[in-house]
Amino acid sequence: MLLVTADSIDPDALRKRLCDSAAGAYVSFEGWVRDENEGQTVLRLEYEAYEPLAVKEGEKILAEARASYPILHAACVHRTGVLEIGDCAVWVGVASAHRDAAFLAARFIIDALKVRLPIWKKEYYANGDSGWVNCEHCAGRNHSAA
Amino acid sequence: MKTITVRYFAVFRENAGTTAETLTADVATAADVFEITRERHRSAEPAGHCKVAINDELATWQTAVNDGDTVLLFPPVAGG
Numbered sequence: 001m002l003l004v005t006a007d008s009i010d011p012d013a014l015r016k017r018l019c020d021s022a023a024g025a026y027v028s029f030e031g032w033v034r035d036e037n038e039g040q041t042v043l044r045l046e047y048e049a050y051e052p053l054a055v056k057e058g059e060k061i062l063a064e065a066r067a068s069y070p071i072l073h074a075a076c077v078h079r080t081g082v083l084e085i086g087d088c089a090v091w092v093g094v095a096s097a098h099r100d101a102a103f104l105a106a107r108f109i110i111d112a113l114k115v116r117l118p119i120w121k122k123e124y125y126a127n128g129d130s131g132w133v134n135c136e137h138c139a140g141r142n143h144s145a146a
Numbered sequence: 147m148k149t150i151t152v153r154y155f156a157v158f159r160e161n162a163g164t165t166a167e168t169l170t171a172d173v174a175t176a177a178d179v180f181e182i183t184r185e186r187h188r189s190a191e192p193a194g195h196c197k198v199a200i201n202d203e204l205a206t207w208q209t210a211v212n213d214g215d216t217v218l219l220f221p222p223v224a225g226g
Contacts, residue, residue: 120156
């Protein structure tokens with residue numbers, strides 16, 4: 001399951017979806033909104049996604065994880081919209097018989113989705129500036145990276 | 147000449163001031179479309195940092211574009 005949603009993420013509810021009597025391990029990753037980036041104080045974030053392709057590419061990443069590691073279930077939810085400091089921006093969960101596969105698959109999934117999903121992050125700073133992350137050359141970026 | 151719909155996201159949308167526009171131009175590949183939009187909207191982002199999709203399928207800059215295609219231009223992604 002790969003979900004892109006404007007609703008807040010509930011990790012406890014998501015965890016229950018992966019329960020399986022054959023699972024001896026469960027690993028989850030939560031990405032939280034942090035109050036600092038590259039020396040700038042961050043007030044909030046805004047995520048934009050192109051959902052049709054984000055879901056398609058995300059399902060491909062989950063399928064790759066299932067093909068590469070002996071896991072039972074893998075799922076991911078990514079937020080869109082405005083998020084405040086401390087909010088959960090992304091959740092990844094993996095259930096497997098043994099812990100090694102769950103750790104490795106969770107790491108693979110979060111690393112892959114950060115570089116492959118058509119999702120963009122705009123940071124709003126305490127000094128009134130804002131900027132799209134990873135977009136150093138964009139004309140619309142109105143602050144220089146520290 | 148081909149008529150192409152171009153869709154913009156994130157900083158590209160902000161630069162263009164629109165989510166989509168129609169181009170009528172002599173273009174062969176996705177790279178040709180990107181170059182036209184870069185000039186039109188004065189974007190300095192190199193293609194190597196960006197991604198492109200055609201008709202909702204991820205493509206490469208060398209992928210051919212056909213009359214009536216929708217080209218989606220993705221600036222550098224930053225999920226997670």
